[in-house]
Amino acid sequence: MPGQTSRADWGVALVLVVALLLVYNANGREIGSYDSQTTKFAARELLLRGTLSLNYVVGAVPAYAERSAFVLCRDGRYRSAYSPVPSILAAGIAYPFWRAGLLDHRSPATPTLIAVMAASLLTALSVALLYFAARRRVSRGRALAIAIGLGVGTGFWSLVSQTLWQHETAVFGLAIAVTAFSMSEDELGARAALGAALGLALAGLARPQLAPLIAVMLAGIWVRAPRRAALAAIAVVVASAATLMFFNWRWFGAPLGALPMLVDVNNSVHDTRSWFDWRFAGLAGLLVSPSRGLLIFSPIVAVALIGFRHAFRANWQSPLRWCALAAVAQFLLYASYSVWWAGHTYGPRYMLDVLPLLVPPAAAAIALVRLRSVAGAVCVAALAWSIVIAETGAFYYPHDQWNSDPADIDRDHARLWSWSDPQFLRCWRTGPSPQNFQLFALYPPPKQ
DSSP: OTTOOOHHHHHHHHHHHHHHHHHHTTTOSOOOOTTTHHHHHHHHHHHHHSOOOOHHHHHHOGGGGGSTTEEEOTTSOEEESSOSHHHHHHHHHHHHHHHTTOSOTTSTTHHHHHHHHHHHHHHHHHHHHHHHHHHTTSOHHHHHHHHHHHHHSSHHHHTGGGSOSSHHHHHHHHHHHHHHHTSOSSSOOHHHHHHHHHHHHHHHHHOGGGHHHHHHHHHHHHHHSOHHHHHHHHHHHHHHHHHHHHHHHHHHSSTTTTHHHHHHHHHHHTTOSSSBOTTOTHHHHHHHOTTTOHHHHOGGGHHHHHHHHHHHHSOTTOHHHHHHHHHHHHHHHHHTBTTTTOSSOSSOTGGGGGHHHHHHHHHHHHTTOOSSSHHHHHHHHHHHHHHHHHHHHHHTTTTTOTTTSSSOTTTOGGGGGOSSSOHHHHHHHHOSOTTTTGGGSOOOOOOO
């Protein structure tokens, strides 16, 4: 029955985690980016030398110093321009394997292994947690269908699980928050409020851009939880933000860290004039652009959008309303970005942060769908398409070279709207990436 979890649900969640780990690592490689490399190197350095600085990395490969993600800080050390929290979390995940000698610090593959291990595990755990969030509203079978759609029908497969950067940790934090926040339609208990706050704090530490949705969710905790619990929850999030700002000021000389530096780099690389574009060109692009639209790459998400009708009809004690409002707030921020297409990537990278918030509305909508109906058939077709597109990203991208050929997408923005050469179709035409299965090969250690 909806709302009642049992030992069988824990078994389903465990099977989900194992199955997703196998799926996420079936391509046998990492799909990293120009900006994500510092995070996995910092995780390796933390295990090897007990530091987050990247001086040894830059010393071994001096060309790294020319990349914007490697920042020379006030203390003379190179550090990642991005949050250190994902590196710390990944190092904790890899530590038992490191101690057991299963990860060789001499191997050039080790940072990559740490990245895919941490990213795939955190993503799989996020889907399992959100299965419980859906289970509170729908039957076990329908909750499992939502989890499958989320886990293998979105960029959770093709992007979030494929490298260590920000998204995997932020999504994990949001999964904790949404699962705790949706525990009851009535007043939110103190333990659930604290759990939601811890999840929001983790998400914000990994990806400070999530401030709008975090603010909305904290407002929901204030309304739904006992006053002392709500104050404690707010204190947890504020303290975590203050801690990150302190280290940013200590390392980079600014509370926002390297963000001001990255703004200048983005304007130069992406041919933009400012961080924001108040024309909101991204409003349509994030949803229906042929090569960045969420509803093009993952039409199964439309189920959640239908659930918004239930969310806005609900009262202020319902988690549905707050999750929907938080998703809208974050969507509006990303839509206002000048670089709403998120640079060189596969599909709608920014919108992946919003997906955990869409699980409760999706459950509210799917509860009313009859399997043997036109609506049920449409849902099945949307899920099938979504899985195919996600699998395409995992096994084909970036071999397609769509982002740079015939013109760099960061310069030729009109290509984002071209139906004659959408990214997923280019992937099919080009074929699977030759990098597939590289991690299944043995990497010899470097000579001493």
